[in-house]
Structure formats: structure tokens, C-alpha cells
Amino acid sequence: MGTLISVRPRVLPLFLELVQGLRKTGIFNRKKNPLPYETKTHHNHQLHKKYWVALLGLVMCIFLLLDRPSQAQNYPVRPIKVINPYAPGGGSDVLARRFVQEVSLLLNQSVYVDNIAGAGGIPGMRQVAESPKDGYTLVFALTAQYAINPSVFTHLPYDPLRDFDMISLLASAPYVLVVHPSVPAKGIAELIHLAKHQPEALSYASAGNGSGSHLCAAIFNQLARIQIQHIPYKGGGPGLIDVIAGRVPMTYVIYPSMAAAEKSGKLRALGVTTTKRLPSLPRVPAIAETLPGYQADVWYMLATPAGTPKEIITQLNSVFNKALVSPTLKQSLDKDGILPIGNSPTEAREFLRSEILKWAPIVKSSGARID
Numbered sequence: 001m002g003t004l005i006s007v008r009p010r011v012l013p014l015f016l017e018l019v020q021g022l023r024k025t026g027i028f029n030r031k032k033n034p035l036p037y038e039t040k041t042h043h044n045h046q047l048h049k050k051y052w053v054a055l056l057g058l059v060m061c062i063f064l065l066l067d068r069p070s071q072a073q074n075y076p077v078r079p080i081k082v083i084n085p086y087a088p089g090g091g092s093d094v095l096a097r098r099f100v101q102e103v104s105l106l107l108n109q110s111v112y113v114d115n116i117a118g119a120g121g122i123p124g125m126r127q128v129a130e131s132p133k134d135g136y137t138l139v140f141a142l143t144a145q146y147a148i149n150p151s152v153f154t155h156l157p158y159d160p161l162r163d164f165d166m167i168s169l170l171a172s173a174p175y176v177l178v179v180h181p182s183v184p185a186k187g188i189a190e191l192i193h194l195a196k197h198q199p200e201a202l203s204y205a206s207a208g209n210g211s212g213s214h215l216c217a218a219i220f221n222q223l224a225r226i227q228i229q230h231i232p233y234k235g236g237g238p239g240l241i242d243v244i245a246g247r248v249p250m251t252y253v254i255y256p257s258m259a260a261a262e263k264s265g266k267l268r269a270l271g272v273t274t275t276k277r278l279p280s281l282p283r284v285p286a287i288a289e290t291l292p293g294y295q296a297d298v299w300y301m302l303a304t305p306a307g308t309p310k311e312i313i314t315q316l317n318s319v320f321n322k323a324l325v326s327p328t329l330k331q332s333l334d335k336d337g338i339l340p341i342g343n344s345p346t347e348a349r350e351f352l353r354s355e356i357l358k359w360a361p362i363v364k365s366s367g368a369r370i371d
Contacts (some may be wrong), residue, residue: 024273045170073311075311081114082112084116084139084141085116085121089238091256091257093113096140097299102326118235120145121141122153124145129305133304133306133307147356148211149354152368154370167302167323167345169342170301172299174254174298175216175273175298176252176253177273178251178253178270179249180249188290196226205231206231206235208233209232218367220291222365228323271289272285
């Protein structure tokens with residue numbers, strides 16, 4: 001009944017006007033007045049056609065008005081898919097799964113992660129942009145997909161501000177520069193020295209061209225005046241596996257995805273990309289301690305296809321922001337040095353707009369451009 005009451009004030013005046021017009025055609029009194037198509041007059045034929053078209057339009061409007069609020073009011077009635085544009089096992093994948101686990105409990109509905117990796121996250125972002133605007137396909141993506149790709153790719157098949165409605169800026173985190181134990185450098189200064197005198201000995205894995213880890217290294221190279229070879233992967237996970245295996249010397253990853261390997265001695269952490277050391281990793285210096293001015297972190301934003309009903313966006317914003325303060329997730333984020341944020345859809349959009357402007361000159365100076 002609530003849906004009908006909310007729709008009736010908008011529909012009733014149109015309905016009454018249409019009834020009055022139909023009365024004039026004699027459609028309600030066929031015995032006394034023939035139907036317009038029986039009169040043989042051009043005027044009545046056009047009048048009859050006009051009102052039948054109007055009636056059809058009104059019926060369609062009623063269905064649309066009744067259906068859309070009911071979708072929002074009953075949402076969600078089936079599982080929600082959250083696309084992560086990276087391979088399983090990477091930092092963003094780990095974090096996305098932590099979020100959806102908590103949100104599933106809050107919604108009492110299944111919420112799951114679907115990994116669509118490769119090409120700088122473009123396939124995953126494009127799939128979400130082209131998905132139905134019903135709140136059942138979301139994207140949990142990073143700085144790279146939202147703010148960096150527009151400057152990296154000449155022909156980007158999506159527009160972050162046009163094709164998506166922001167739900168919330170959920171969190172931010174630093175990267176950690178890690179190397180395989182076989183790399184002789186024990187600190188940032190030694191790594192720079194090695195890169196200058198034995199450049200062939202070093203290369204770094206990234207989550208893909210234009211990814212956050214790619215830009216971390218590009219800024220590092222620029223400030224240190226070195227050139228370490230770039231090896232792009234389809235996500236941070238596969239790249240990290242190769243660094244642990246010793247096939248690539250180094251990479252930049254967020255702490256949760258490398259913590260276990262670092263503690264077991266399979267990786268060595270040389271520096272964090274924030275300006276200060278992490279409380280969760282106090283023994284690892286900030287890269288800025290050796291390279292003043294160095295800073296590069298990653299943020300995570302949740303979005304849905306543009307045009308999703310505002311009621312659904314509001315509900316998703318509320319439940320994901322609520323998950324941020326749950327004891328289980330909050331403890332997990334604090335332990336891994338991830339800063340919870342959580343803001344409104346409007347604030348998230350304005351933040352994204354500013355980040356696109358911020359990263360454009362950085363990408364240009366790094367030369368990370370793909371035609």
C-alpha cells in the first residue's frame with residue numbers, strides 16, 4: 001500500500017485528464033456513439049489514435065512508477081556481486097573480501113567478490129559500467145582505476161565520473177616496498193646505490209600499467225634519479241607470487257598481502273610509502289626518510305553503475321560505512337595499517353574529482369601513457 005499511496009498523487013491528475021478526453025471520443029458509450037474508427041471521419045480517427053497512444057503511455061508510466069520504488073524498498077532480494085578488477089590474492093582482493101563478509105551479515109544477504117583482472121582494471125570497470133542499474137553489481141576499485149587510468153589510457157572505454165555513481169570512499173592504505181631476500185640491499189639507500197651501479201640486477205613487478213604500484217615505482221625512480229625496469233602483471237597477487245619465488249626482485253604491495261611472507265622471511269620490507277612509519281610496522285622506515293617528499297598511498301572506493309536508484313545508493317552507503325565501525329573489521333584494518341574513512345556519495349564524488357586532477361601531472365611526468 002505504501003508504494004501505491006506514494007505514486008497516486010502523481011498519477012491521479014493524469015488519469016482524470018485522460019478519462020475526460022476519452023469520454024469526448026464516445027469510447028465509453030459504444031451503443032449511442034460509434035467508436036472513432038467506425039465514424040469514417042479523419043478527425044475522429046486521429047482523436048481516437050491520440051488517446052489510445054496516451055492510454056498506453058500512461059499504463060507504462062504507472063508500471064515504471066510502481067516498479068522502481070518497490071525495487072528499492074525490497075532491496076536486496078538476491079546476492080550482490082562486487083567486482084574487484086584485480087586477480088585473487090592481491091591486497092585489494094583481500095580487503096574487498098573482508099568488507100563483503102561483514103556487509104553480508106549486516107544485510108542478511110550474500111555479498112561476494114568476483115575478480116576480473118587485467119589491462120589496468122579496465123575490463124572489470126567496463127563490465128560494471130555496462131551492468132543493470134539495480135544495485136546488484138558493484139565495483140570495489142582503487143586509485144588506479146578511478147583517478148589514474150584517465151591520464152594513462154588515451155582511449156579509456158569508461159569515464160569514472162560519468163559512468164559511475166559513487167557509494168563511499170571506504171579506506172586508504174600505504175604500499176610497502178618489498179624485495180626478495182636474495183637482493184643485497186638492506187635499505188632504501190642501498191637499493192638506490194644498487195640501481196645506479198647495477199641497473200640490470202633490478203626490476204619490479206606491478207599490478208599493471210598505470211596501477212598504484214606502477215606509479216609508486218615511477219615516483220621513486222624520478223626522485224632517486226634511477227631507472228628500474230617495470231614488469232606489469234594482471235594484478236598485485238601474481239606479481240607478489242613471482243617476487244616471493246625469486247623470479248622478480250621487488251614490488252610494491254599493501255601490508256595485508258605481504259605480512260605473512262615478510263614475517264616468515266620470504267620477503268624483506270625496505271620502506272613504506274607514507275611520510276611516517278606505520279604503527280603496525282614500526283621497524284620499517286618511511287621511504288621519505290631517505291627520499292624527502294616521497295609519498296604514495298592507495299585508496300579504495302565503492303561504486304555502482306550511474307543511474308542506480310538513490311534509495312539503493314543510500315542503503316549501500318549506510319551499510320558499508322556501518323561495516324567500517326564493526327569491531328571485527330576495525331581491528332583487522334588497524335592491524336594492517338589501513339585507515340578507515342567512510343563518507344557520503346557526494347563527498348566521494350568530489351574527492352574523486354580532485355584526485356583525477358592531482359594525478360594527471362604525475363602520470364604525465366612519469367611517461368606512463370598508453371595509446
